[in-house]
Amino acid sequence: MTLRKYNWAILGCGKIAGKFSSDLKLLENAQLYATASRSIDKSKSFAEKHGFQKAFGSYEEMAADPAVDIVYIATPHSLHHDHAILCMKAGKAVLVEKAFALTAAETMEMIKTARENNTFMMEAFWTRFQPSLAKVKEVLASGILGKPAGMRSEFCFHAPLNPEGRLYNLALGGGSLLDIGIYPVFWAQQVFGVPSDIKAIVDLAPTGVDRTMAMTFGYPGGEFAQLTSSLAGCSDTQTEIWCEKGFIRVRKIDPWTVKVTVSVKEVSEDDFIFHQENGFGLFLEAQHVMECLDAGLSESPSLPFSFTLQQMQLLDRIREIAGIRYPTESD
Ligand SMILES: NC(=O)c1ccc[n+]([C@@H]2O[C@H](COP(=O)([O-])OP(=O)(O)OC[C@H]3O[C@@H](n4cnc5c(N)ncnc54)[C@H](OP(=O)(O)O)[C@@H]3O)[C@@H](O)[C@H]2O)c1
Incomplete structure (x- = not known):
């Protein structure tokens, strides 16, 4: 069976995003598609280092690209809420670094957005896998x-x-x-x-x-x-x-x-x-996201919204x- 390939984008080109990107390369069906940074120069050098096809100088431009399938959110915890919502409203699946948000109230808003937009969302809690x-x-x-x-x-x-x-x-x-x-x-x-x-x-x-x-x-x-x-x-x-x-x-x-x-x-x-x-x-959680998408799921059975909210x-x-x-x- 041919695996469906997914275009991944990185939102926030910091330390963990570097490790995650090098792990993505281990997955046959993950395509390193785009990077998004507040600085276009940083985005370009991160994209070049890890072999992404496109580099964006803003998170919003990346989210507006229809070719992006899954966004890995790797900004500080206080920004996960806004960045995940930005991407989900653009129809993207999101894998959100831990801590998932600052508070449970933010988490509930993120879950609501995922449901309203019928988009996949999961916490990037790598030890779960x-x-x-x-x-x-x-x-x-x-x-x-x-x-x-x-x-x-x-x-x-x-x-x-x-x-x-x-x-x-x-x-x-x-x-x-x-x-x-x-x-x-x-x-x-x-x-x-x-x-x-x-x-x-x-x-x-x-x-x-x-x-x-x-x-x-x-x-x-x-x-x-x-x-x-x-x-x-x-x-x-x-x-x-x-x-x-x-x-x-x-x-x-x-x-x-x-x-x-x-x-x-x-x-x-x-x-x-x-x-x-x-x-x-970290590739295990990325692989799991793609398996969930292959199965048409918008929530992971291994790391459901209820667990993250709890x-x-x-x-x-x-x-x-x-x-x-x-x-x-x-x-
Ligand atoms: N799963 C794990 O093992 C693991 C390990 C470490 C960290 N994490 C999680 O991943 C997230 C990022 O951690 P990190 O260590 O990679 O942090 P980091 O190196 O500081 O990178 C965070 C990135 O977020 C972006 N950003 C946007 N607004 C920012 C602001 N106001 N201040 C600082 N950065 C801003 C920056 O990217 P641009 O400049 O490119 O926009 C920055 O490079 C955290 O939630 C952390 O808990 C997970």
């Missing part, structure tokens, strides 16, 4: 470890204070929670669903963003999750799920390798290594407890 996550789900579902009772998950690295950069700029949705805390929150959502209780301790940077966020989630069955994100110091980027008969540990060994350890207390301990031979692992509602709740508001949020 990693084989290591599939392994963890398979082990939990097998019952070999019994019921999960608790977990911890963290994602921390040191980002020097730079008030101009996206990470420390409140107006751009800066802070550790939306940038990297979203990964531990995602793990907790995968294992336990929605918490009934949330505690959060925050360390604010001088710019008002959360430099460190330490969270504890409680669940109706007594389960709990300890989650941390920080821009202050480096961590092991590890997730552990504690179950009745043993534990699972997920550890990133290097940017391309994840080790999943499954330990059945006093019986066995097995390591499963998931090594990415090619690319950054995640954004959780992030809202955590920020409310920690007392963090973005300048665009009304009272």
